[in-house]
Amino acid sequence: MYRYDAVDRLIVEERVAQFRDQTARYLAGLIDEDAFKPLRLQNGLYIQRYAPMLRIAIPYGALSSAQLRKLATIARRYDRGYAHFTTRQNIQFNWVKVEEVPDILAELAGVSMHAIQTSGSCVRNVTTDVFAGVAADEIVDPRPYCEIMRQWSTLHPEFAHLPRKFKVAFNGAHEDRAATGVHDLAFDLYKDEAGEVRLIVKVGGGQGRTPRIASVIKRDLHWSELLTYSEAVLRTYNQLGRRDHIFKSRIKIQVETLGAEEFGRLVDEEWGHLRGGPNTLTQEALDRVRRHFADPALDAPVNPAATLPVAANFQAWKRRNVSPHRDESYAAVTISLKREGIAPGDATADEMDFLANLADRYSFGELRVSHQQNLVLPHVARAQLPALFADLDGRGLARANIKMASDIICCPGGDFCSLANAKSIPLSAAIADRLAPIEEELGPIAINVSGCINACAHHHVGHIGVLGVEKGGEDWYQVLLGGRSDAGGRLGVLLGKAVRQEEAPVLIERLARHFLSVRVAGESFIAAVERLGAGAFKQALEATEAVAA
Amino acid sequence: MSVIIELDSSGSRVRGVAGERAAPVPPKPANEGHGDVRKKIVPLVKLPAGPSATHWEGGAYLSLPQWLEGAEEGGAILLQPSDDVRELRGRIGNAALIAVDFPRIGDGRGYSHAFLLRQRLGYGGPLRALGAVTADQVFALARVGFDSFALRADQSAESALAALGTFSVPYQDAPVSGADADRAQADFDAKVRLLERTLMRIAERQGRPALASSLSAEDMVVTDAIARLGLPIDVFTLDTGRLHQETVAQIAATEQRYGLKIKVYRPDARAVAAYVAAHGADGFYESVPQRKLCCEIRKVEPLSRALAGRDAWITGQRREQAMTRGQLEEAERDEARDMAKYNPLAAWSWADVLAYAERFDVPMSALYARGYLSIGCEPCTKVVRPGEDPRAGRWWWEQEDSKECGLHTNVIAR
Numbered sequence: 001m002y003r004y005d006a007v008d009r010l011i012v013e014e015r016v017a018q019f020r021d022q023t024a025r026y027l028a029g030l031i032d033e034d035a036f037k038p039l040r041l042q043n044g045l046y047i048q049r050y051a052p053m054l055r056i057a058i059p060y061g062a063l064s065s066a067q068l069r070k071l072a073t074i075a076r077r078y079d080r081g082y083a084h085f086t087t088r089q090n091i092q093f094n095w096v097k098v099e100e101v102p103d104i105l106a107e108l109a110g111v112s113m114h115a116i117q118t119s120g121s122c123v124r125n126v127t128t129d130v131f132a133g134v135a136a137d138e139i140v141d142p143r144p145y146c147e148i149m150r151q152w153s154t155l156h157p158e159f160a161h162l163p164r165k166f167k168v169a170f171n172g173a174h175e176d177r178a179a180t181g182v183h184d185l186a187f188d189l190y191k192d193e194a195g196e197v198r199l200i201v202k203v204g205g206g207q208g209r210t211p212r213i214a215s216v217i218k219r220d221l222h223w224s225e226l227l228t229y230s231e232a233v234l235r236t237y238n239q240l241g242r243r244d245h246i247f248k249s250r251i252k253i254q255v256e257t258l259g260a261e262e263f264g265r266l267v268d269e270e271w272g273h274l275r276g277g278p279n280t281l282t283q284e285a286l287d288r289v290r291r292h293f294a295d296p297a298l299d300a301p302v303n304p305a306a307t308l309p310v311a312a313n314f315q316a317w318k319r320r321n322v323s324p325h326r327d328e329s330y331a332a333v334t335i336s337l338k339r340e341g342i343a344p345g346d347a348t349a350d351e352m353d354f355l356a357n358l359a360d361r362y363s364f365g366e367l368r369v370s371h372q373q374n375l376v377l378p379h380v381a382r383a384q385l386p387a388l389f390a391d392l393d394g395r396g397l398a399r400a401n402i403k404m405a406s407d408i409i410c411c412p413g414g415d416f417c418s419l420a421n422a423k424s425i426p427l428s429a430a431i432a433d434r435l436a437p438i439e440e441e442l443g444p445i446a447i448n449v450s451g452c453i454n455a456c457a458h459h460h461v462g463h464i465g466v467l468g469v470e471k472g473g474e475d476w477y478q479v480l481l482g483g484r485s486d487a488g489g490r491l492g493v494l495l496g497k498a499v500r501q502e503e504a505p506v507l508i509e510r511l512a513r514h515f516l517s518v519r520v521a522g523e524s525f526i527a528a529v530e531r532l533g534a535g536a537f538k539q540a541l542e543a544t545e546a547v548a549a
Numbered sequence: 550m551s552v553i554i555e556l557d558s559s560g561s562r563v564r565g566v567a568g569e570r571a572a573p574v575p576p577k578p579a580n581e582g583h584g585d586v587r588k589k590i591v592p593l594v595k596l597p598a599g600p601s602a603t604h605w606e607g608g609a610y611l612s613l614p615q616w617l618e619g620a621e622e623g624g625a626i627l628l629q630p631s632d633d634v635r636e637l638r639g640r641i642g643n644a645a646l647i648a649v650d651f652p653r654i655g656d657g658r659g660y661s662h663a664f665l666l667r668q669r670l671g672y673g674g675p676l677r678a679l680g681a682v683t684a685d686q687v688f689a690l691a692r693v694g695f696d697s698f699a700l701r702a703d704q705s706a707e708s709a710l711a712a713l714g715t716f717s718v719p720y721q722d723a724p725v726s727g728a729d730a731d732r733a734q735a736d737f738d739a740k741v742r743l744l745e746r747t748l749m750r751i752a753e754r755q756g757r758p759a760l761a762s763s764l765s766a767e768d769m770v771v772t773d774a775i776a777r778l779g780l781p782i783d784v785f786t787l788d789t790g791r792l793h794q795e796t797v798a799q800i801a802a803t804e805q806r807y808g809l810k811i812k813v814y815r816p817d818a819r820a821v822a823a824y825v826a827a828h829g830a831d832g833f834y835e836s837v838p839q840r841k842l843c844c845e846i847r848k849v850e851p852l853s854r855a856l857a858g859r860d861a862w863i864t865g866q867r868r869e870q871a872m873t874r875g876q877l878e879e880a881e882r883d884e885a886r887d888m889a890k891y892n893p894l895a896a897w898s899w900a901d902v903l904a905y906a907e908r909f910d911v912p913m914s915a916l917y918a919r920g921y922l923s924i925g926c927e928p929c930t931k932v933v934r935p936g937e938d939p940r941a942g943r944w945w946w947e948q949e950d951s952k953e954c955g956l957h958t959n960v961i962a963r
Binding site for chain 1: 592593594596630654655656657658660661663664669683685688689690692693703705708711712715716717718719720721722723724725726727728729732735736737739740742743746896
């Protein structure tokens with residue numbers, strides 16, 4: 001994991017001191033609401049429906065056990081004993097007090113964490129593959145590039161007041177687990193014929209009101225030009241992005257309006273001035289950061305003797321929640337935070353402490369946070385899997401549902417968020433209940449439930465996406481079909497008009513049952529939708545409605 | 550009147566300038582941060598009716614189109630966010646001032662204007678930010694190249710000047726993308742700043758903090774920082790009666806250099822006499838218990854007296870000094886003495902100590918020139934050979950894990 005040196009430490013400490021002073025001046029009435037807004041947002045502080053919300057960055061999803069314990073301490077001391085893992089590798093506290101936020105940030109600084117740029121019109125927390133550095137299908141470990149991007153974009157003086165928020169993602173594996181297609185700026189890392197790392201650069205992806213899949217504007221960027229090229233993209237956007245209408249100010253609108261080719265040309269023109277300049281990455285810089293991500297001592301035996309009697313439900317858990325590791329005597333284990341009766345992505349302080357202990361015992365003190373709102377132990381010796389399963393099962397944390405119908409991605413929605421039009425958490429629970437009897441039969445399926453058009457739960461790229469809308473003060477839901485966040489990204493298609501809260505799970509069950517009736521052997525839900533087309537599912541739905549009527 | 554802050558090589562100066570449209574911002578009640586603040590998003594951003602200022606000290610501002618029509622000598626240009634700065638290429642001429650209008654805090658185009666003016670067009674003259682310029686923006690504005698800030702009418706010059714020092718090292722450019730030497734330089738600068746911040750925090754929070762100095766290089770670094778910042782932190786030393794004469798000389802040299810008083814604590818004469826009678830003057834060579842008893846009499850007991858009535862003490866310990874210090878924290882609780890204990894150099898390397906001494910011209914004990922790396926009592930310290938552990942010169946006849954005198958009890962407990 002990345003270890004802060006004095007430069008990193010000092011910047012975070014000075015940032016805390018700066019915000020402490022700003023908060024004091026705000027509370028004393030010396031900074032007005034409008035001027036304080038960008039300051040608090042760029043320190044992760046939202047004013048939410050019931051209380052302020054603090055969003056803390058977990059850069060590229062990597063978390064140490066010490067950091068997780070600190071988050072648990074903060075949950076107890078400053079919040080109500082729990083926190084929420086988000087869809088962008090952040091963690092949110094929903095009940096903090098404004099006047100205590102500087103103290104929380106100071107505690108975070110003590111474990112090399114911060115809330116810098118987790119909100120606001122700036123470059124947000126950089127995200128990547130939850131299995132980065134571990135995945136068996138990885139081509140290039142994206143973490144050093146993520147960390148370099150984190151440092152360069154942190155407190156960049158020129159790009160703190162962009163037209164709108166700006167999200168950056170990296171992917172270095174065959175399977176895209178970072179949803180790069182729906183990011184403002186995304187990089188696919190690969191190796192050219194000479195073995196040099198190069199990047200495919202994509203811009204203008206995003207969800208929200210105007211969903212769009214990112215366009216490729218460069219196919220062979222040399223790794224050393226990561227920052228110079230990013231600077232050219234950001235300057236082009238900062239200068240020419242729309243600022244007159246906030247629904248039109250994301251970079252995706254600019255790329256769509258100009259066309260990807262013209263946008264790429266403008267970027268290249270700017271890049272021509274920067275290429276080879278002071279932000280060109282040196283080999284020493286890359287190696288220096290890469291050393292931080294060296295493997296722990298992976299020395300478990302390949303074929304260990306069985307140590308524990310295997311529990312009955314162990315096999316199902318192993319099939320669903322255990323992913324291959326580059327080193328075949330190890331595995332990456334996903335711990336589901338999608339549990340019955342608990343909001344998706346939520347974890348209590350006690351659970352965080354418990355998981356930190358498991359990370360120390362089984363995974364070299366390292367954890368990951370996935371954009372599917374689950375936690376991962378990245379380096380578990382295969383021989384230890386039964387013991388880990390037993391520990392997790394004892395705490396109700398061994399639900400074997402990764403990528404299954406009950407592994408729903410869900411935003412905080414109308415229960416917490418002031419932007420939400422409808423509740424998302426109760427609906428997610430209702431959908432999971434409804435599909436429970438056929439969950440195994442269905443196999444992998446991505447269901448995403450957002451409480452508003454901002455699409456925090458990525459409903460546009462769910463195999464089934466649900467969007468909360470408000471009608472006459474009631475919660476209604478639109479259902480989308482056929483989106484995917486991998487394979488370059490695809491947007492779901494809207495299935496007719498919005499339905500009432502009680503109807504949405506019924507409709508989704510019909511979709512699921514239709515799939516079961518048409519699937520060919522071994523076919524996944526999304527494969528069937530792509531084979532038959534979303535339109536066929538829509539027609540089938542209308543036919544069953546007609547019968548029901 | 551609005552306030553303008555100007556930066557030049559000699560620092561910053563503040564002056565009042567007759568403002569053109571210095572309408573005060575109506576105060577809004579501070580949000581307590583609680584309660585339902587749900588509101589509809591208003592997507593349209595209201596654009597300003599005109600420029601935030603019409604005149605500078607030398608007359609009327611010219612807009613970019615006006616300037617391009619006929620550049621006047623000595624005139625000033627006021628750029629709007631939507632202007633294309635590149636049109637000024639080769640046309641800046643003798644502009645006396647270029648100003649950039651920030652109609653709203655959230656409109657960041659002016660930051661790119663400044664970057665391009667400075668880096669691409671090579672403009673070296675005064676560059677002013679005006680409009681919605683608040684104290685909290687000036688740090689970033691200065692970093693992209695502004696050197697003049699016409700603050701919004703409600704902003705205090707004091708806050709703005711303070712904000713100019715918000716961050717000590719940048720994250721962009723060489724420290725991120727450059728060679729290891731560039732990062733090492735920034736890292737050292739950051740260590741010095743962290744040391745200063747720690748000492749200032751100690752002085753602010755603790756009632757009677759003190760540095761326990763052995764006159765070692767590390768303790769000289771901390772002493773230098775305390776003196777340089779003029780902090781109310783006492784410095785004391787323990788004269789065991791067996792110090793090198795160089796160490797005793799260093800006390801006076803330090804007092805003279807920094808104009809401070811180092812309080813000297815000496816062992817209880819009767820206890821020393823009893824020890825000498827029982828074990829001989831050099832009885833500490835015979836066993837670890839006898840060595841530790843000597844340390845107890847000559848160092849630990851005087852330290853207790855030095856720390857009596859204090860609420861915090863500071864040391865120059867570093868992690869890499871010895872295996873007993875490998876887990877050293879920068880701030881810890883001295884449970885035995887019930888007070889805070891700070892080790893602000895915990896993360897420092899020996900190279901950092903030497904670099905600091907060079908940068909601030911810190912007087913070093915003559916013992917270092919003779920090959921000593923750790924400073925203690927004369928009979929119990931020896932010259933360390935190159936490549937040896939720095940603490941190899943302390944109690945060299947003992948095991949590595951016992952090499953503490955008892956001053957730093959937390960370390961031993963661990």
